[in-house]
Structures are given as C-alpha cells and as structure tokens.
Amino acid sequence: MYISIEKVSKAFTLKDKSALTVLDKVDLYIKEWEFICLLGPSGCGKSTLLNLIAGFDTPSTGTIKIDGDTVTQPSIDRIVIFQNYGLLPWRNVIKNVELGLEAKKLKRKKRRQIAEEYIQLVGLSDYKKHHPPQLSGGMQQRVALARALAVEPKILLMDEPFGALDAMTRMHMQDEIERIWQEKKKTIIFVTHDIEEAVFLADRIVIMTPSPGRVKTIIEVPLPRKRDRTSLDFLKIKDKVFTEFNGSVNNFVYGSF
C-alpha cells in the first residue's frame, strides 16, 4: 500500500481564536513496504502528521491518499503505536492482544491462537497472564506491537515508540522491529528524534523543520541490513543527518535562513 501525502497543511484554532499553522504544504510519497523515519525537533508537527495519516484528524487543506483512496477515518489497515503504549490495564497481555481481533468476527479459539502466535513473535510467551502495569516499558511496547501486528495491518504508524526506554532496551527493540518489518512486510512510518535510531532503521529519513512544520530534506540510507552502528558508512550518514538536522534546529532557534 502506498501513501501519498499531497500539499497537506494543518492549522489548529487556539483558545483565543487565533490559528496556529502546524503543518505547511507537506508533500511526501511513501512506497509499499518502505521504512520511513520522521525526524524533527519536538513541536514540529510529527505527531500531527501521523494522526492525519491514521485518520484521527483531517488536514485543513490537501489530501492524504492510501492506494488512491483519501483517508477520512481510522482503519484497521493502519495501526498507530503510541509512545505510552495505549494498553488496557484491566486486561492481561493475551486479552490486550486479542482486542483488535474481537472487532473482526473470529471464533474465540482462533482469536486465542492468533494472539499466542504474535505474543510469541515478540517473545512474551511467559507473560501472557500478566497485566500491563506489571511489565517493564520495553515489554509493554512489545505487547502494543503484538496487538497491532495481530490484526495484520498493512501500515504501522509508530510515534516515538521507544522514546521512554533506556538505551539498551531501545537498541534491542530497534533490532526487533527491523526483524519483524522484514518478516511481516509492513509499511512503517516511525517518528523519532534520535538520529542514530533513524539511520539504523530507515530506508529514507524525512527531516522536518518547525513552525510551521515542513519537509526539509529526505535522506536515503542505502546501507544493507542488518546495519552495523559502528561502521564507517553508518557514521557518515549519521553525520550527514546530524548536519541537516542541526541546520533545521538552528533555523528554528535563530529564526534565520
């Protein structure tokens, strides 16, 4: 499924009735099975863009099309994974993973079977009966991932999914998401503000500038997988992204071009 973002702008009306333009004519074309990282300083509209693609909100102007159809509402074909996981604390792990399957008209046994399969995929088979608050942040993120994957969406929208994790867990989860992406063939849009994470994961890195949010540059990462975070090529690209990214931050700070 390809995603075509065409001249998308988004403005919010604030309490004092003034308009805040958060996204300004964003153009972006994403191919099927592509891994895209959205990189940008906080407040540049990454979450807003992701919400628009998800269908939780609609653009002020412009359109977002998926396989040619304009997005007007959320769909089980594109699942959002939130930074705070969005797990239901009153359900244990397996019941959380079954949540999305309940809306599909599946037999109870079939549901359980699919849920177990995906819990195994994320390596949590020993924690099926645990409730989310009993799990570490990394484990909760895996549950959210299993829950999303279980409904077999074509597109995964991840909003700083590993932002709250410690460095080690974070690297581990990056390996994991790459493995799953290769195994399950998904289109992934992954929001982050961690440059190394973006270079490790992305086919293309979309760098955004703030106020209002625009696409500044798109950097291809032509490295073979699984990428070596210490290789010279990796560091070169990281450097390039860093320069671009910093440029966008400096423009923001000094308000000059």
Place this chain on the structure above:
Amino acid sequence: MGKIVKVLKVISSLALFVAIWELIVLTGRYEPSLLPSPVKVLEGMGELVKDGTLITHFKVSLSRFITGYAMAVITGISLGLVLGYNKKVWEFVEPVVQLLRPVSPIAWFPFIVLWFGIGDVPAIIIIFIAGFFPTLLSTVSGVRKVDPVYLNVANNFGIRQPHLLFKIILPAAFPMIANGLHIALGTAWVFLVAGEMVGAQSGLGYLIIDSRNSLRSDLVLAGIIFIGISGLVLDRLIKLLEGYIERQWGVSDGRRN
C-alpha cells in the same frame, strides 16, 4: 506482629469507651432510663438475639437495603454512562442534579408517602435516593476522565458501540465508579435507618422507635450498636470487593518502569 498490635489497639479503644460509659453511669447522676449501663445494654442485645427480634428486623432491613441499593446502582451507572458520554446532554442535566443532590432523602418523605403509601416502599425509595447521586456522579466523572488514548485505540481497531461502552469505557471508568459505589453504600445505610424510623412497621430503624415507645432505652442502644456493626461489616465487604477489582484491573500490583 503488626496485626496483633492493631487488634490490641481496637480492643483497648473499645474497652476505654465502655469504661468511661460505665463510669458515667456509676456516678449515678443519670437515671437508668436516660443512660442504661453497658451491662444492661449487653443484656438487651442478648434478649434481642435470643427471641429472634433482631434477626427478623435485620432481614427486613437488609432486603430493603439490597433492593434500594441495587436500584440505585443500576440506574446510577446506566444513566451515568449515557450522561458522561454525551457532554451536551450532561451540561443540560447537571444543574438539576446539583440542585437535587444536597437535598436529604428524608425531605422527600411527604411525597413518598403520598405516592407510594407505607410499608417497604418508602424505605426502599429513600435508600435509592441516597445511593443514586453518589453513583451517578462518580460514573459521570469516571466516564469523562477516560484517557482519550483508549478511545483512539478502540477507534483504530474498529471497536464500535455498544462494544466501546462495555469493553473500553465501563472498565476504564470502573475504579472511579467502584469508589462511588462505596460512598453510596455508606450513605444509603445511614438513610435506611432514618427511613425506617419515619415510615415503617419493621426493620432496625423501627426496632429503635418501637423500643423507645416501650421505654426500653437499653434496647434503643442495643439497636444502635447492631446498626453500627452491620454498617461496618457492609463497608468491609465492599472494601474487599474493591481490592479484588483493583487486582483484576492490575492497578494495585507493584509497578515497574
């Protein structure tokens, strides 16, 4: 250890209370009919238990209580879910609710008797009124405080009404609703006795009025003590239930990360 100390504290507190009471009686300044001695009251309690008066009245009270409370819980929660979910309707209804809430259920008594006559019904209605408002208000505010992330998740996975209500909103609001049910229980028990004192021919409240009419102040106090004990037991029972619910909701277990 801690438990023994706790029990000792309870026992010594009660013992001190009874001792002061006995001391006041021993000074002999009050007529026995105005302030019966602890021994006299204990005898009275024995009398009520032995001749079955207590259990008869207790059963009547309990069945009224359960009926009225169950009605309050069912209507309070159902209305609360609807009103909490429909902001506009709630804004319209809230002023009326806030106006009626501080009115003591007993104030309705003249109308209750006119409309429902005497017998079991007036007491049940009074319990209903007493239990209804705390349940309604806690349900409304529980529903309105449901984390919007849960609603987005449900929306994303295609969960529609009525499943949205039963799978997401009700459980998310439940800890707060349970708290309201606890408050409602206490309030309703207080008004059960009041209701039976003004309009009933049976029940614990009536037992007190009846004892007063036959000038048995020892039995009046015995009745009061029974009411206190049963109220306490009910409160403990609902606390147990609350603890169980919290465990089911996975909120009371040690949190990690």
